[in-house]
Amino acid sequence: MEKKVLIGVDGSLEALQAVRYVADMFRADPEFTGSLIYVLPALPEVLFEEEEKLDKYQRAYKAKLEEKYQKEIDAVFKQAKDIFDTAGWEETRVETVVTPRHMGLSKELLFFAEHNLYDALVLGWRNISGLERIFKSSVSEEILHSSKTVPIWFVPAYFVSPKVLLALDGSPSAMRAVDHVGFILSGRADIEVTLFHVASRLEKLLFMKEAEEMLVKAGVPKEKIKRQIVHGGDIATQIIGYQRQHQISTIAMGRRGISKIKSFFWGSVSIKITENLKRGAIWIVD
Numbered sequence: 437m438e439k440k441v442l443i444g445v446d447g448s449l450e451a452l453q454a455v456r457y458v459a460d461m462f463r464a465d466p467e468f469t470g471s472l473i474y475v476l477p478a479l480p481e482v483l484f485e486e487e488e489k490l491d492k493y494q495r496a497y498k499a500k501l502e503e504k505y506q507k508e509i510d511a512v513f514k515q516a517k518d519i520f521d522t523a524g525w526e527e528t529r530v531e532t533v534v535t536p537r538h539m540g541l542s543k544e545l546l547f548f549a550e551h552n553l554y555d556a557l558v559l560g561w562r563n564i565s566g567l568e569r570i571f572k573s574s575v576s577e578e579i580l581h582s583s584k585t586v587p588i589w590f591v592p593a594y595f596v597s598p599k600v601l602l603a604l605d606g607s608p609s610a611m612r613a614v615d616h617v618g619f620i621l622s623g624r625a626d627i628e629v630t631l632f633h634v635a636s637r638l639e640k641l642l643f644m645k646e647a648e649e650m651l652v653k654a655g656v657p658k659e660k661i662k663r664q665i666v667h668g669g670d671i672a673t674q675i676i677g678y679q680r681q682h683q684i685s686t687i688a689m690g691r692r693g694i695s696k697i698k699s700f701f702w703g704s705v706s707i708k709i710t711e712n713l714k715r716g717a718i719w720i721v722d
Contacts, residue, residue: 437622438468439468439469440470440471441468441470441471441554441555441556441558441589442545442548443455443470443472443473444473444475444558444559445472445473445512445516446475446512447508447512447515448560449560451559452516453560454560455516455519455520456523456596457558457591460596461717469530469531471530471533472517472533474512474534476537517532542578546584549586550585550586555586555620556587557579557587561576561592562576576590581707587719587721588720589720592716593716594715595685596685599683600617600621600630600685600686601630601684602617602629603633603687603688603689604632604644604647605633606641608690609690610643610689612721613719613721614651615650616721617656617719618650618653621654622656625657625660628661628662629660629661630682631661632665633665634665634667634674648663675687676712679713680714685716686716686718686719687709687718687719689720
């Protein structure tokens with residue numbers, strides 16, 4: 437079954453880090469495809485006018501603008517496609533998409549991903565300082581804090597290893613993350629998945645067994661799945677600490693907790709991890 441992700445590109449270093457992550461993490465999966473999307477900036481009205489309605493100066497201006505934007509688009513796509521080419525991807529596994537901007541950039545990306553049924557939206561992550569955040573936010577931050585139906589993969593800095601940490605709390609959102617990981621990693625005998633839970637007290641962890649069964653059913657080899665339970669401490673700190681210690685490149689988790697209170701708390705955990713992850717990627721599933 438085809439797995440397809442939408443990767444936002446704009447020529448920035450952050451976007452290219454995301455491209456490299458996808459290219460290297462999934463080079464061995466022939467069923468995995470990627471679409472590079474470039475969202476056009478707000479365009480001058482002259483570009484939408486019919487030629488016969490323009491005088492010669494307006495036509496010249498329009499032609500110059502079209503040439504300028506086309507060069508920018510070609511350069512952005514070439515950078516990204518060169519990365520896939522170096523990673524050994526067949527040309528047919530990568531496509532390019534250009535879309536006009538009618539809404540804000542974050543809304544445009546989410547709408548396109550959801551409307552075209554992509555399995556994930558992949559974005560580079562740019563950390564913004566506290567002072568800078570007062571005046572503006574990145575597109576990645578806007579998407580992180582908004583509600584969505586498509587899984588979002590954030591890549592703060594390139595790092596790839598054949599290891600995935602799947603953070604669990606037993607919530608429906610976390611189990612949807614299990615389903616997502618199982619689908620994406622189906623047939624990947626080279627990747628190890630760690631089911632990770634931070635326990636605050638003695639509790640029945642039936643969801644850990646259920647998660648393992650879901651992954652095996654999806655096609656993840658049972659011998660590649662292990663469980664890790666730690667007790668107490670800040671959840672985000674525990675997850676990031678384990679990820680760094682064990683050279684895990686990917687963290688996957690649900691966005692919402694098991695109750696309204698835990699949903700708010702667990703949502704803050706996903707935000708904290710995303711903002712403090714130094715390398716690798718985090719997959720967030722609503």
